[in-house]
Amino acid sequence: MTDQREKSIYRITLAGTAVNAVLIVLKFVAGTIGRSSALVADGVHSLSDFISDIIVLVFIRISGKPDDEGHEYGHGKYETLATLVIGIILCTAGLALFVNGIRLVADCIAGAEVPRPHTLALVIAILSIAAKEILYHYTIREGLRWNSGAVIANAWHHRSDAISSVGTLAGVAGAMFMGEKWRILDPLAAIMVSVFIIRAAISIIKPNVQELLESSLPREVREEIKTTVMSVDGIKSMHRLRTRRIGSAVAIDLHAKMDGTLSLDEAHAIATEAEHRLRDRFGRQTIINIHMEPVRP
Numbered sequence: 265m266t267d268q269r270e271k272s273i274y275r276i277t278l279a280g281t282a283v284n285a286v287l288i289v290l291k292f293v294a295g296t297i298g299r300s301s302a303l304v305a306d307g308v309h310s311l312s313d314f315i316s317d318i319i320v321l322v323f324i325r326i327s328g329k330p331d332d333e334g335h336e337y338g339h340g341k342y343e344t345l346a347t348l349v350i351g352i353i354l355c356t357a358g359l360a361l362f363v364n365g366i367r368l369v370a371d372c373i374a375g376a377e378v379p380r381p382h383t384l385a386l387v388i389a390i391l392s393i394a395a396k397e398i399l400y401h402y403t404i405r406e407g408l409r410w411n412s413g414a415v416i417a418n419a420w421h422h423r424s425d426a427i428s429s430v431g432t433l434a435g436v437a438g439a440m441f442m443g444e445k446w447r448i449l450d451p452l453a454a455i456m457v458s459v460f461i462i463r464a465a466i467s468i469i470k471p472n473v474q475e476l477l478e479s480s481l482p483r484e485v486r487e488e489i490k491t492t493v494m495s496v497d498g499i500k501s502m503h504r505l506r507t508r509r510i511g512s513a514v515a516i517d518l519h520a521k522m523d524g525t526l527s528l529d530e531a532h533a534i535a536t537e538a539e540h541r542l543r544d545r546f547g548r549q550t551i552i553n554i555h556m557e558p559v560r561p
Contacts, residue, residue, distance in 0.1 A: 269410045274321065276406045276415065280422060281317040283399055284310050287425075290388050298385030300439075301368055302432040302450045305361045306392065309428050309461070312357035313421050316350040319414075343511035344475050347413040351468035354421055358461030361428075361454050368451030381436045381450065389433040396426035411547065413511070417468045424464050431457035481507040481514065489516060492541050498522055498534035500559055513549040516542060524558030531556050 291307030294300070400422040407415035435453030438446050480486065486507055493502050499520045506517040520538065522531050535554045543550045 269412075272406055272410060273412055273415055276403050277317050277321050277418065280399055280403060280418065281314060281321070283395055284314040284317060287392055287395060288314060291392065294382075294384045294388040298382035298388070298436075300381040300385035300432070300436050300450060301364070302435045302454045303381075303385045303389060305364055305454045306389070306425075306428050306432045308360060309357050309425050310392075312353045313418075313425050316353055316418055316421050319346050319349050319353075322346075341476070341511055343412065343414050344472050344509075347417045348469060348472040348476065350414065350417045350421060351465050351472065354424065354468065355462055355465035358458045358465055360458075361461065362458035365451045365453075365455035365458060369448060369455065372448040372451065380447065381439050383440070385436050386433065386440065389429050389436055392429040393426050393433065396422050396429065400426060413472065420464055420468065424461050427460055428457045475509050478508050481509060488545070489518075489542065492545055493518065493520065493538050496534060496538045496541060498526070498530075499538060504555075510551065513551060514546045515551040516546075517553045517555075519555045519557050521557045521559045524560040526558075 287310045288307055291303050291310055295303035295305075295307055400419050403415060403419035403422055406412075407417075407419050431453040435450040438449035438453075442449070481489075486505060489505065489507065490502065493499060499522060501521045502518050503521075504517075504519040508515050520535060522534060526534075535556055538554060539552045542552055
């Protein structure tokens with residue numbers, strides 16, 4: 265299953281890398297020739313997409329390695345780190361677009377002449393929207409299928425690029441067809457889109473920072489763990505539940521109280537059944553440690 269997961273993630277990421285490479289060239293060339301600062305900025309966003317694809321390709325291979333002497337809990341945190349880096353790149357790209365848009369708007373207000381964008385810029389913006397939206401749906405489906413935070417983050421990176429191109433399209437079209445005084449729409453569109461990009465980046469960064477800081481799983485997940493464990497015959501109560509996420513896997517530590525007259529074999533069988541039920545619910549890669557405590561009459 266792990267090999268299949270890694271191959272699937274590689275396939276979808278390579279597809280995104282190829283699409284991004286083409287779009288980067290098209291946006292920079294069309295933005296320069298077509299005289300659209302918004303499309304050039306959009307090309308910078310696509311470049312950040314390309315970089316994030318490379319990061320996923322590198323880190324997913326590392327995170328898919330089995331546990332070893334130096335990483336007894338596996339290498340899942342590498343995927344968390346990759347996701348965090350993608351979020352930071354996305355946020356940096358958004359801030360760069362925002363600052364550049366503000367500068368261009370200030371130039372327009374100061375009376376600087378803004379050139380009319382060319383039709384080529386309009387065509388490439390439409391092409392980019394279609395390509396990145398298709399790529400988003402393909403990537404998010406695989407990310408959810410394999411429970412990969414890095415791939416899901418990359419999918420939203422594709423979606424943010426598609427929305428960025430929608431803003432670019434609106435700005436270019438307005439600047440082209442609504443007259444010279446409306447050419448300020450080009451940089452205004454870039455500012456609007458940059459805010460969305462920054463918000464999307466923060467939503468990616470926050471949970472992965474929490475994971476690296478060893479935050480517990482959400483309350484509803486912990487309650488589900490308790491319900492699953494208490495459904496096992498022979499477990500009378502449980503306490504000292506500790507949880508965390510390691511990449512796409514979940515780690516669970518708990519103390520389970522059982523009848524103190526049980527033999528070691530019987531108590532072990534009950535704990536093993538609890539482990540099976542937890543793995544059925546949270547995945548075969550779930551790391552479980554159950555400490556058995558006796559309850560005596």
